[in-house]
Amino acid sequence: MERRSDADRSGFAGGNAGASAETRAAYRKRSRSLAAVASAAVFALVVTGCGGGDTAADGGQNPEPVAVTEEQLAKLPEATTYDDLEQAPIDPEMGDTSASENGTGTVLHPEQELAVYKKPGGEPFAKLPVEQISSPTWVPVIGEKGDWAQILLPARPNGASGWIHATDKTVEEGNNDFAVTVHRDDFTLEITEKGEQIGEWTIGVGKDEHPTPKGRAYIIASIEEQVNDYSPIVLPMSSHSESHETFGGGPGTVGIHTWPDNSFVGEANSDGCIRVTQEALDELVKLPLGTIVEVV
Amino acid sequence: MSKKKTAALGAGVLSAALVGGALLAPAAGAQTEDSAFGIAADGLIDIAPTPYVEGEGSEEVVGTNVAGLAGATVLSAEASSNYAYADVANLSVLPGDIGGIPGIGEPLVAAEGTLSATCDNGDLSSQITELSVLGNTIPIDNLAPNTTAVPEALEGVAQITLNKQSENTVTAVSIELLQGVPGLSDIAGQTIDIASATCTEGDDDGDNGDGDNGDGDNGDGDNGNGDNGNGDGDNGNGDGDNGNGDGDNGDGDGDGDGDQADDNGDAPAPTPQPGHLDVTG
Numbered sequence: 001m002e003r004r005s006d007a008d009r010s011g012f013a014g015g016n017a018g019a020s021a022e023t024r025a026a027y028r029k030r031s032r033s034l035a036a037v038a039s040a041a042v043f044a045l046v047v048t049g050c051g052g053g054d055t056a057a058d059g060g061q062n063p064e065p066v067a068v069t070e071e072q073l074a075k076l077p078e079a080t081t082y083d084d085l086e087q088a089p090i091d092p093e094m095g096d097t098s099a100s101e102n103g104t105g106t107v108l109h110p111e112q113e114l115a116v117y118k119k120p121g122g123e124p125f126a127k128l129p130v131e132q133i134s135s136p137t138w139v140p141v142i143g144e145k146g147d148w149a150q151i152l153l154p155a156r157p158n159g160a161s162g163w164i165h166a167t168d169k170t171v172e173e174g175n176n177d178f179a180v181t182v183h184r185d186d187f188t189l190e191i192t193e194k195g196e197q198i199g200e201w202t203i204g205v206g207k208d209e210h211p212t213p214k215g216r217a218y219i220i221a222s223i224e225e226q227v228n229d230y231s232p233i234v235l236p237m238s239s240h241s242e243s244h245e246t247f248g249g250g251p252g253t254v255g256i257h258t259w260p261d262n263s264f265v266g267e268a269n270s271d272g273c274i275r276v277t278q279e280a281l282d283e284l285v286k287l288p289l290g291t292i293v294e295v296v
Numbered sequence: 297m298s299k300k301k302t303a304a305l306g307a308g309v310l311s312a313a314l315v316g317g318a319l320l321a322p323a324a325g326a327q328t329e330d331s332a333f334g335i336a337a338d339g340l341i342d343i344a345p346t347p348y349v350e351g352e353g354s355e356e357v358v359g360t361n362v363a364g365l366a367g368a369t370v371l372s373a374e375a376s377s378n379y380a381y382a383d384v385a386n387l388s389v390l391p392g393d394i395g396g397i398p399g400i401g402e403p404l405v406a407a408e409g410t411l412s413a414t415c416d417n418g419d420l421s422s423q424i425t426e427l428s429v430l431g432n433t434i435p436i437d438n439l440a441p442n443t444t445a446v447p448e449a450l451e452g453v454a455q456i457t458l459n460k461q462s463e464n465t466v467t468a469v470s471i472e473l474l475q476g477v478p479g480l481s482d483i484a485g486q487t488i489d490i491a492s493a494t495c496t497e498g499d500d501d502g503d504n505g506d507g508d509n510g511d512g513d514n515g516d517g518d519n520g521n522g523d524n525g526n527g528d529g530d531n532g533n534g535d536g537d538n539g540n541g542d543g544d545n546g547d548g549d550g551d552g553d554g555d556q557a558d559d560n561g562d563a564p565a566p567t568p569q570p571g572h573l574d575v576t577g
Contacts, residue, residue, distance in 0.1 A: 074440060074441060075440055078421075078439075080423070081573070082423070082425055082436070107563045109555050109556075111555075112419070113419060113421075129421060130416060130419075130555075131414065131416070133569070133571050133573055134381065134383075134412075134569035134570065134571040135554070135566060135569050135571075136553055136554050136555035136566075138563060172555060172556055172557060173557060173561075174557035174558075174561060174562055174563030174564065175557070175560075175561050175562050175563060176562070176563045177562070206576070210576070221566075221569070221571075221573075222566040222567070222568040222569065223568060223569060223570075223571045223572070223573055224568040224569060224570045224571065225571070225572060225573075226356070226370045226372070226385065226570050226571060226572045227369055227370055227385050227386070227410075227572040227574075228572070228574065230577070233568050234573065234575055236573055236575055241576045244576055246426075247574060247575070247576045247577065248574035248575075248576075248577065249386075249408030249409040249425065249426060249574045250409055250425065250573055250574030250575060250576075251425065252576055253573060253574075253575045253576065254575065254576055255573070255575030255576065257575065270576065270577055271576040271577045272576035272577075273575050273576045273577050285565075285566070285568065286565050287565070287566075288562075288563035288564060288565060288566065289554070289563070289566045290563060
């Protein structure tokens with residue numbers, strides 16, 4: 001996979017899933033190299049002081065990360081579906097639906113546990129593990145600033161995001177042309193590839209008192225379920241129920257899965273999850289982790 | 297029936313409950329490199345690590361119940377090169393009626409959902425969704441290594457360590473009974489380990505250190521279909537001792553872990569991984 005080298009770093013701004021199509025097209029050409037930027041393992045960063053001062057050369061557009069020791073990293077809460085990261089900045093464009101038009105865009109896999117910051121050069125507030133429920137962690141990029149990538153996180157609250165210093169030493173990068181759109185009112189789910197619909201199915205969503213949360217989220221893992229038997233595979237999303245703090249022993253994670261019968265089809269009778277037919281699940285499981293799911 | 301007999305029965309049931317092969321597993325505490333197990337106990341009641349995997353492979357036990365000692369709906373263990381993982385679903389340890397321990401009626405330790413331990417190229421971590429000790433929920437906000445969780449009523453009686461880490465081994469929950477209890481005096485020193493993983497750190501992959509190691513890439517880059525074995529490990533120490541830049545991708549077998557983009561730079565389709573999460577149904 002092609003990546004920028006340190007010598008070739010050139011900061012770039014612009015969006016990803018939330019950006020215009022034009023910007024995104026230009027972005028994609030460069031996105032392969034996003035991860036390739038400056039180096040240094042996150043917990044061995046050499047910077048001056050703890051302020052994460054901006055580098056003079058880039059006029060503050062590409063600040064160095066705040067130093068995080070291995071010990072400090074260990075104490076940070078993990079960004080997983082089980083956690084509530086109150087300090088996480090909220091996705092500034094939770095209602096963005098550009099992924100269904102252009103695809104998810106860039107997704108990143110941390111090759112090591114990474115510190116997650118409130119903003120480029122800001123304070124760390126969490127760490128991103130390399131796995132989520134046994135699946136490799138892949139997160140969508142929703143914004144960029146220099147060597148920094150703003151990513152969606154799998155934790156509460158809904159829309160939790162954070163910034164990671166994305167370098168060729170710390171992340172694996174992939175392109176993702178797919179997106180999922182859930183129309184709650186129409187009880188439909190569609191998969192698009194580069195904006196072209198490749199499948200649509202009638203589904204079930206959360207009942208009125210436990211609605212499926214709106215906004216953009218993403219698929220965090222692919223689980224061959226070992227305990228529950230209502231679906232052979234469960235695709236947990238980054239979003240959580242706003243009405244169930246916990247559910248069945250879990251943290252209230254919203255998931256996509258099948259159901260033993262068809263009573264859900266075209267109905268709002270789940271506790272927040274998105275129930276789909278086996279035919280739909282067969283296609284959904286092929287989508288890369290990190291694929292954005294827009295719930296409207 | 298005395299408590300002593302209860303314990304003996306527990307051990308007997310255990311033997312019947314364990315799947316074939318478990319008897320070949322090493323004794324608790326003798327775990328070797330790149331290995332994992334779901335449960336093990338040592339003391340008055342011995343449980344060979346179960347299920348136990350060493351080297352390469354995965355094992356799962358469904359519906360294990362050791363009468364009087366522990367129960368779980370699913371226990372699994374997985375190991376591969378420089379990696380080990382174990383998880384246990386719906387755990388209950390000493391599920392009540394242990395004489396002398398305050399809080400009779402509640403399990404000593406219970407966990408809804410799945411708890412797990414992961415050792416990935418020397419990186420150790422545990423995941424615990426929800427844990428209760430004698431019915432008291434233990435907040436799991438920030439599971440630092442070697443977190444102790446002992447209610448006041450159990451001080452001096454039992455020691456419970458969460459995310460126990462020692463060298464290259466992580467154990468999600470480690471329980472030690474510090475003293476005997478009425479009717480079961482010999483149980484002092486009993487240990488019970490739940491979800492444990494041990495792994496080695498792989499050789500340098502040619503991609504870490506100070507960046508002066510030749511091409512700075514993982515060799516020929518042809519491992520797009522899978523994991524490069526040891527790529528996510530111990531970079532960061534900056535010792536740059538790999539110098540040859542040969543980009544050793546471990547065993548190069550591409551085990552399809554789905555953590556690499558393909559040759560076109562596209563994110564990989566995932567492989568469903570055995571696991572458990574209670575979603576909102």
